[in-house]
Amino acid sequence: MRSFQVNPQWEGLTKTIEQENPPCKYEIHGMSEAMVSMRDGVQLHTRIYRPNQGDSWPCILVRNPYPNNQDLLEATYTQFVRHGYVLVIQSCRGTGLSEGEWSPFVNEREDGIDTLEWLVQQSFQNGNIALFGQSYCSFTTWIIADSLPKEVKTVFLDLFGVDRYGQMYMNGMFRHDIYTSWAFANSGVETTTDAGELYQDSLSILPHNQADEKLLGCTLPFYQSYISETSRESKYWQEGIWAELLNIPSKINIPVFMVEGWFDHHLKGAFKGYNLLQDHVKRKSRFVVGPWDHVGNSPGERTYPDANLLGAFRIKAALEWFDIHLKGNPGTFSPISFYRIGASRWEERQSITDQDTTWRLYFSNNPEQQLTDKPSQPSTVKYVYDPSSPVPTHGGSALLAWIMPSFKGAPHGSLAQPDFSDRQDVLRFDSAVLDENTQITGGIKVCLEVSTDAEDTAFSVKICEVFPDGQSFNIVDGITSLRYRNNIDQPVDYTPNQPAQVIIEMWPTAWELQKGSFIRAEVSSSNFPAYHVHSNVKEPWASTSKYKIAAQTLYTGSNYCSYIEFPK
Template sequence: MSETTEHLMPEPTHEVGEYHKVMVPMRDNIRLATHVWLPEGKGPWPVLLMRNPYVNSSDVYDPSFVLFARYGYAVVLQECRGRGSSEGTWEPYVNERSDGLDTLDWLVRQTWQDGSIGLYGGSYLSFNQWILADCLPPEVKTLYLSVMGTDLYRFAYMDGMFKPDIYTSWALSNSGKDWGEADLAEMAHNAYRIWPPIEMDEKLLGKRLPWYRDFIANSGSGDSLWNEGLWGLLKSMPPQINIPVCMVCGWFDIALETMFTAFHQLRPDIRDRSRFTVGPWVHSLVPYGDLDYPGGRVDGPNGGTKAALDWFDAMVKNQPYKEQLGVVHTYVIGDKGWRTWEQWPPENDAMLFYLNEGKSLGKRPSAQPASFSYEYDPKHPVPTAGGSTLLSVYGDSPYLPKAASVLQPEAGSRPDVISFLSEPLAQDLLVAGQMRVGLHVSSTAADTAFTVKLMEVFASGEAYNFADGITSLAYRNGSSMRLSYEPGTIVSISIELWPITWRLKSGSRLRLDVSSSNFPAYHVHPNVAGNWGEQGSPVTAKQCLYGGGDLVSFVRLPVARYLDIGNVAYCGLKGNIPSFANRFISFFVKIVVS
């Protein structure tokens, strides 16, 4: 816990009292190590429960969690099956539902708890909450969910493109292999480059990881893996929740999109009693990258320990809650502060920029057709520079890509990246919501990928990314099933970018980079049709991009209708979109081209 957070915390009401460790039996008689800290004094007490796989037998003490005992909570930390000193075999995800329900059954029978329980923990620890959400006992009053949503396909893939920096790196670090003195960042770096990718586990671990191979073998959102069994159950959870939830995420976190989806899937009456906070953070809920975020700390109502304490005091202890409920509370990058949105996305108007001749982003599509081509060689992919789909952001290493918003390479620095640039903006624009890029493209490959990256180019000439996306042609336009593609055919693709609140400055320019790789944020597409993970011989492809004339390509920004600058409220861009542009937007949203 930082000094800033310590300063914000109220004076403790208790000392930490009795501690005991219990081996709690599950339904199959496997016993899980469960640590209990009680406040000093006479109970019973409200309870906070965390189920954690990231432990070992010599280090289970989490000061930031045990701290809650000093505020009148019984703190219960359980080591997941097969982890730390718990019995059984570690199988990621498989046993968490049954073990979690058995643990709650045990917990409600304890004489030191008062009948009010809150569940806590982020990432995998939030999965351990989500997967119980449809059958919680009445003693559970709330969930505190951070950096984990419920659509695991969207967590692992974007339109057929796998995220190795999330799940390949996680597979290595959670495989049970003793790496000794090996550098795990270097191991992940090597793992990303194995062809065919599906053989990574046997080549580096000497064994198969069935769950990981299942992920690689199922690259479409319509595949049964993601819609049945455990992952189908997880995806069904948000509308089944009947207690308030507090959700916390970062603009540069791997779970951002899936958390927004889950929040909107809550029943309206539950969402009105819940809250979602999004800060300028990565998966560890800390600021990262090359920009400064004044006031962007994890503190107060902004997702830190103090925010969690305030939430549990209100929902578990029935104390007053000072913050607004039913809202999305976000940090506005470039605006140096926070805004609370009663409606998300807020009312906004589409501002369109068109890809025109001269590699310009114009406010009107050019009548003159233009085409842009480049060669994409999977053996020399474009390295990831920033973004929201990176997990290996903990520490500096020559093997780790840099996450969040970072200084970008200059336009034209690679021949396989086409950069488009707008004129300087005439006024500040508050981008608030989800962005979209619509392109007309063709390729000499039977399947390939196209990537996009949006960035703000400041008056100094420095460019910083704020959104990116990718699609394969096989799963273009969000198709749930694999589509065919005839090489050389021009098709339209629509790439949905993750949401953000970002203030573009007057005098800045908008830059769009289009390419075919963003590695290792996404896997290197081999330019071969079929399952990507089974391909061992990538080939080079010629890619073409079209704009102007009848083949309009564009960037759509959701601009908040009113932007407060000082004491002046500037009206948004309502009515600035010509009718033909609206037709093109509708076209790109609805079309599915085979």
């Protein structure tokens, strides 16, 4: 046991957390270290932080793969110790001082189960354990949540979803900004060039499946799987860790506290994870969705009053939850709490959304491009899509590269949108001015009837709110290829110049449109680097080395299915 002091760099944050919570009853007695053996003999470096009174305490376990975050985790999570918990932070295999080889995600199930087998035998914990963590640390909990010993009474799952394929691909379109940036940031390869610069360089390499070899001098097996396994039906997604993760929520039997953000790239996967929980688990669990991104901030150019419901780094909410489930304190919560953007308020519900109540706006081009309450006369709108000049990403939720400044990622959150009126490949459709505040709760669905002269292409949609001053702010966006249209699991052929119906299911939101505003839908064929640039050729996207210009057509009016469906 040795003494422990918070890194002075984080003392200000520590004081903020202290001010958000009841007075501490304990001090940190010290920190001890252990090398915990896994089933294959590899030892993982583990730190134990104890209160200064007592011999055994309720215990909180965190498994962390990011050694550069160790000081930050200590500064924030040791607040648990000062409130009467023993804190255990373990470095994942191949990271920090832990032995073994770093292979993202692969070993976390076996290592997590082995770590808990060790933990329940330790005298410093009193038989009441919780698992806690954000992002990857949350994954290390999800992946063992169906195999927990009786000593684990609850888990706190912050900013991680269970549908890896659904987060990586949207209708066949790969999310570059999230997973290419993450791959280069976590490659484990030492380079003389900043990883952010390598990421930016990788975006222009054709074929893209050669980017890691050209820039890092080696291939990244996990990334090659990401960019080559485009079908959900492939063995990669149907077997192994990601298939296992998707099956775990329905097997959980203890209370769960889930946290997500409307501007986090795990949003859709977290909703799926919550929906898969058993009803009896939902009734004793809590799901909170706020106007947050992947580090818990409220990004973009809008303000979100009273957004800090859970406290810095969720410590306030976690303490309240753990005091109930590990210490037996009284307390109740509504199952669902979410922040409604535009109304600036928290709402509580028993279920997530009521998708049965919807309203529609129809794409119209008669006499001008509009969104109308009823279908208009049939018409077409045409544009040319050139992959060498994609529409740049500006705002959104499915983004991550921003988290690392040197990566110069696309800006995220809800932002004032650029004026793309000079681009012939961005079709703009505006609704009438709203005569009352109007709520959107859930996932917006966009149906388009389209055609192209290519064997495959993409169509993208962005939904915005335009305020009386003319500023347009993005609400949600989505995209689809034709070969993977309508969320199908395997590609289907498309016959050039033949109309096809595509349905784009946007990620969920809770938004209140303001009286005096109007809705804008922008239709195009790209949103880069949020998604890869579609080459307009039929071959797998990561192996193509050529671009083709495509002539696109959108069909509107009463003979066609081109509309937006909004959930109330």
